[in-house]
Amino acid sequence: MIHSLFLVNSSGDIFLEKHWKSVVSRSVCDYFFEAQERASEPENVPPVIPTPHHYLISVLRHRIYFVAVIQSEVPPLFVIEFLHRVVDTFQDYFGVCTEAAIKDNVVVVYELLEEMLDNGFPLATESNILKELIKPPTILRTVVNTITGSTNVGEQLPTGQLSVVPWRRTGVKYTNNEAYFDVVEEIDAIIDKSGSTITAEIQGVIDACVKLTGMPDLTLSFMNPRLLDDVSFHPCVRFKRWEAERILSFIPPDGNFRLLSYHVSSQNLHPLRSASLVAIPVYVKHNITFREGSSQGRFELTLGPKQTMGKGVEAVLVSSQLPRGVLNTNLNPTQGTYTFDPVTKLLSWDVGKINPQKLPSLKGSMSLQAGASKPDENPTINIQFKIQQSALSGLKVNRLDMYGEKYKPFKGIKYMTKAGKFQVRT
Amino acid sequence: MLSMSTNNLSYNDQGGTDSAVEVGQETTPTSSNAGAGFGLFSVDFKKNDDLKEMLESNKESLKLEAMKRVVGLIAKGKNASELFPAVVKNVASKNIELKKLVYVYLVRYAEEQQDLALLSISTFQRALKDPNQLIRASALRVLSSIRVPIIVPIMMLAIKEAASDMSPYVRKTSAHAIQKLYSLDQDQKDLLIEVIEKLLKDKSTLVAGSVVMAFEEVCPDRIDLIHKNYRKLCNLLVDVEEWGQVVIISMLTRYARTQFTSPWKEDGVFDEHSERAFYESDEEKTRNEPEAKPYMMDPDHRLLLRNTKPLLQSRNTAVVMSVAQLYWHLAPKNEVSIVTKSLVRLLRSHREVQYIVLQNIASMSIQRKGMFEPYMKSFYVRSTDATHIKSLKLEILTSLANEANISTVLREFQTYVKSQDKEFAAGTIQAIGRCATNISEVTDTCLNGLVLLLSNRDETVVAESVVVIRKLLQTQPTQHSDIIKHMAKLFDNITVPMARASILWLMGEYCERVPKIAPDVLRKMAKSFTSEEDIVKLQTVNLAAKLYLTNSKQTKLLTQYILNLGKYDQNYDIRDRTRFIRQLIVPNDKNGALSKYAHRILLAPKPAPLLESAYKDRDRYQLGTLSHTINTKASGYLELSDWPAVAPDQSVRNVEVIEPVKEWAPSLWKTGKSKPAKSSDDKFYSDSGEEEEEGSGSSSSEDGSSSSEESGSDAESRVENSSQSSEESDESSSQSEKSSSESESDSEKKKRKTKTPLQKKTVKPTAKDGDSDGNVAKEASSSSAEESSSDSESDSDAHTDSDSGTEHKKKTKSKAKPKVEVKSKKEVSLLDLGDFTPAPVTQLKSSILSPSLLGDLEGMSLSNVSSTIQVSGPAFVPEKSHDLLHRMTGKGLSAQYQFPRQPCLYQPTMVSVQISLTNTSDHPLEQIHIGDRSPTGLNIHCFNTVECLEPEASVTVFMGIDFNDSTQAANFQLCTKEDHFSVSIQPAVGDLFLPITMTELDFRKEQGKLLGMNESSATITMAAENMTSQPISRPVATVANLGVVPSGQDDIHRFAGKTASSGAVVLVTVELRESSTALITINTEKSVMGSMLLRDLKQALAQA
Secondary structure, X not given: OEEEEEEEXXXXXXXXXXEOOOOOOHHHHHHHHHHHHHOOOHHHOOOEEEOOOOEEEEEEEOOEXXXXXXXXXXXXXHHHHHHHHHHHHXXXXXXXXXXXXXXXXXXXXXXXXXXXXXXXXXXXXXXXXXXXXXXXXXXXXXXXXXXXXXXXXXXXXXXXXXXXXXXXOOOOOOOOOEEEEEEEEEEEEEEOOOOOEEEEEEEEEEEEEEEOOOOOEEEEEEOOHHHOOOEEEOOOEOHHHHHHHOEEEEOOXXXXXXXXXXXXXXOOOOOOOOOOOOOOOEEEEEEEEEOOOOOEEEEEEEEEEOOOOOOXXXXXEEEEEOOOOEEEEEEXXXXXXXXXXXXXXXXXEEEEOOEOOEOOEEEEEEEEOOOOOOOOOOOOEEEEEEEEOOOOOOOOEEEEEEEXXXXXXXXXXXXXXXXXXXXXXX | OHHHHHHHHHHHHHHHHHHHHHHHHHHHHHHHHOOOOOHHHHOOHXXXXXXXXXXXXXXXXXXXXXXXXHHHHHHHOOOOHXXXXXXXXXXXXXXXXXXXXXHHHHHHHOOOOHHHHHHHHHHHHHHOOOOOHHHHHHHHHHHHHOOOHHHHHHHHHHHHHHHOOOOHHHHHXXXXXXXXXXXXXXXXXXXXXXXXXXXXXXXXXXXXXXXXXXXHHHOOOOHHHOHHHHHHHHHHHHHOOHHHHHHHHHHHHHHHHHHOOOOOOOOHHHHHHHHHHHHHOOHHHHHHOHHHOOOOOOHHHHHHHHHHHHHHHEOOHHHHHHHHHHHHHXXXXXXXXXXXXXXXXXXXXXXXHHHHHHHHHHHHHHHOHHHHHHHHHHHOXXXXXXXXXXXXXXXXXXXXXXXXXXHHHHHHHHHHHOOOOHHHHHXXXXXXXXXXXXXXXXXXXXXXXXXXXXXXXXHHHHHHHHHHHHHHHHHOOOOOHHHHHHHHHHHHHOOOHHHHHHHHHHHHHOOOOOOOHHHHHXXXXXXXXXXXXXXXXXXXXXXXXXXXXXXXXXXXHHHHHHHHXXXXXXXXXXXXXXXXXXXXXXXXXXXXXXXXXXXXXXXXXXXXXXXXXXXXHHHHOOOOOHHHHHOOOOOOOOOOOOOOOOOOOHHHHOOOOHHHHHHHHHHOOXXXXXXXXXXXXXXXXXXXXXXHHHHHHHHHHHOOOOOHHHHOOOOOHHHHHHHHHHHHHHHHHOOHHHHHHHHHHHHHHHHHHOOOOOOOOOOOOHHHHHHHHHXXXXXXXXXXXXXXXXXXXXXXXXXXXXXXXXXXXHHHHHHHOOHHHHHHHHHXXXXXXXXXXXXXXXXXXXXXXXHHHHHHHHHOEOOOOXXXXXXXXXXXXXXXXXXXXXXXXXXXXXXEEEOOOOEOOOOOOOEEEEEEEEEOOOOOEEEXXXXXXXXXXXXXXXXXXXEEEOOOOEEEEEEEEEOXXXXXXXXXXXXXXXXXXXXXXXXXXXXXXXXXXXXXHHHHHHHHHOOHHHEEEEEEEOOHHHHOOOOOHHHHHHHOOOEEEOOOOOOEEEEEEEEOOOOOEEEXXXXXXXXXXXEEEEEEOOHHHHHHHHHHHHHHHHHO
């Protein structure tokens, strides 16, 4: 399966390599660099590159390419999914997954990679097991280790790997037993010029942070589980119970994990729901014009809340890639700050909170390259925002029960709506 | 090829200089960082000397420090091989981290330093014998990773040994090692296949994924090894770790394509029908109608589809994709669409995932538009998508476009055409072209739109439009001379060679429609000929030739001029073409023959180009594979075979199924997701395991009574299973000695493990184990003959073979009796569709914790559960609940209890009690819990305090009570925040039992031990209906929680159970006599309970 892994930074240097079978020369990456050069943007490097003797499957995250070398047929998603798991693990261990962090922790990284694959086949990818095998570095532990020479490799053997609930460590102990669940929904939408919704869908996740002693068995039930008709689960969730009763029943992993993710699309053909299933929480009034022959363009943008269920829209950030012909902008925001990068032509406006009484707007003019013809496309506007304490789809958790342990856990549930890929075409 | 290798070379050079530069750069910061734990990365070559010293020092910390730096070197790809001797000495270090780092080093460099690597081997050999399974596993892992050919025999030995290790984890490691050894030495193939064969039989979910991986790598063509494990693999699938699932699913896809007939031949009706038959479990139908139907899905085929379906919900995108491809390649056409939603969900994932998924959707959407059409909007392009994602989405949108949605699609395309990403805009124009050809209604609209685009400012857009228009015009050239004229006008402004060439070609092809313009264009071209691109020059020559033929008057000179220019062109293609054209069109004496045909040659009607998807031909590759992604055959790609015209013998898969299911079916009380798997085989499709079990049981015991059921006698059921299954395989595959001895050792191994399972109650503890060992083996060989006969009978029961009349007679005979049993189960099995546990309906809301937790704890491995006599699920759960606290006395709190008859989770000796608390008052009740109890010694497992119970709300809680095998009431206080209520739970004697399954022989043996004092009996007159329509089991099961023991005689019914607290066996025999009397005999050492039970039974049977 996976032969070797090369980590390549954005400037095209290989800064780490690991081989699980016999060593593959790093010159194999030259094919990758070729593709990298050909691509206009870093994202445009094709994920799968065939070379005469190998296949390169790469993943770009945090501006690092994780390039896996494959020698024979394997489902590409298998490799891609695994590489993303590796990145997730690094992020989990080091807080960030940057070149510097990886270089600083190269020994831990190596130990992790060694445990995650055996002969190129995934062995232990559950973070709970890995953490039992290799303790994540903390500043304190690093200091202690350098002084005492002790190690960050777990002394105990990873019993979790053998257990029937492989995702959970054994012998978990907490003084404060708590379980938090965050219901986070992201709304993806494309709004057309006239303000009508072309497509809108909600991608929701329930992220959990469970710190409970022992082997708790949790059940989570929803007020309106019918909303969830397209879900994927953490392996700990008992699928049969979900099928039968629409209740999430699971022995949670220890710590942070994604319990489930779901998808509510506007196209779900539910008899009881109208087409306007996904309520768009903000609207944008825009007027962006370029006139033929003039070197000036007008730019006007006003944001307003819409169907927010009384909750405030916060952390609003508007960004737009203006056409190449735009030299500079001269705009006035009624609130927040805006920046325009004349090189990348990226306009971004940090709005902050939307006050329904006094709608934020950004108005002014753009100066265009003299003599250049008018750009034929108006820029699309990307919007980010957050709405606290509400899940747009209306999903509500009914209750959380714990069995199997005697203590009483502290339980908390938080809702949040965010903009995902929210685009307004102008 | 040549250019490739030179390329390579030059890159290598570059790489070399690169690293040299790196080294140079790094020398500077090192000095300051030296020694710091995290500064490791900047170690350079000069420091290697002191590394050696550090490695050879006595201090662990120094060694560790050194090893960390060495690993840093390896990570950077620097050569650290000269340290090998110093490093290898530390292989036996006590420090775990040091040891691990040494392993890393060893695996990396052993290949280069083979002799020195041998020094470490003995350490691993020792570790292979370590009592700790994890140490054994890791030793095997490293040993097999050392790529030194000389140790192949040692590896082989280690693998063989590990393959029969007790620990599934070690076995898993050995499966991994198989692949490593195979890549090191292919000559070991045959030996390795033997190991694979053995590991394939393994029932642990840990092993399954890894061994299938090894199978795929070493001997993917040995499909025959899979037959016997097929059903097991299907059933285990849900519980295998996610990476293993991917591998197993893709293997099973290939397998299914060789073993089952195509479900696609027939139209949907039959598919639906078979599904219905399946869901209804209408055995009768399945059995009688197969001849009437042309296609009937093989139950195993269905099993695979069913068991993979839940995996569509996996968080692992690779798993979802592999299920999707399995459905695509195996499912009836009308079922494929269930994967749509999940695939669309994956589009929200990372860019790379999107890329692969979109590729696959692109392939699918060509063949099956309908599948993705409802989700069309998910493929709308966002400005932030990467270019290759955009073009894939375009591809899909184009494939999905039809008459109904084309207007929406075109509107969307209009936005894309204006995109700043010009490559994408060009792609959109091609897409419009494809839509125009595919959907004739919009051809004109598209064409007009494209003509409008000709005035676009962007050159690439215009060029692409020209090319697409050219293709469109070719399909219907008649009425479009306007467009051609328009393009001729634009000709001067267009600079993109491809577009110019296209216009020239159009002019030439349709020169008769634009007789005035064409010569003028040629004139212009003559002027600029020398400065044009090659492709334009070629088309100019073509145009000249065509005009010469149609309109030689005006263009003769121009043509000659151009041909002369072409003759001296630098490009030989153009020179050749010119020469050819000249000879063809200008008639001279020598070759006049050909020039007669010049007109026909040059102006022949040409077929219009087909505008079709680039993904059209990808369907020759299996979806989801690397080969599909790169559209060439990747090395190691395994072809998906076509469906066989006639299904190969399906009975090859039969072997092990029948027995395990019988044993399992009763014990399936646990919910857990692990469950779906276990009971499914062809029994699924018949009504219930029970029925067949009794059928085969009765027929076999009639002819000899050393039937399969009895062979295992006291042995734990699991051992029995495995031995029987291997016996059966003996019969079919004739390797009898070997595998039966294997099964013996298996059974012994499992026995050692029996102590572990948490929840199984051993009724007869180890005392019996001794003789059962012998029993199994002995009976195994002796009873095989009878068994095979009884087996084949039950087989044909399950399948739809039409057999001889006698067979049928037997069937009907065996069927008559258990009918009611089936009925009582039916409500369960309706719910059961998803292989849900036969948990009683009433309980669904509340009881779950217990069964499902246990299910999880135990579900992992099929092999390690066992007890002498298996506790099984209740045959019947009375829904009758008793008042615990009336709402009047409870000041609004009312409580009812009932016995769910499930084994108690908290302690095996307890009886579980389900209590429903209801608040009938108008204020919330707080802190409902259990207070004092009497007798004080009473062992109660309280439910967790109910914090708050809202008015009108009710909650169901579970508690466990150890009644100590007496019907004495358990008294305790039910407390709320303000009040205490004394309540008592009075169990009926029947609720103090737990049902167990045993064989008839066991039953008799036990009965033999419980005679005299321990036996109580009574003769009663049965109520009429008990004699006829209803079997005895129903009323008995209602009264007491006992399990049915299969009985050989029609008129004797046996039931077995054990008391919850002390585990004493309770045996009930009901013997029907003439004139509606019956003799009830109860054997138990708890004689008080026996007599109480007798009284209850008498009552129930007499009146019911």
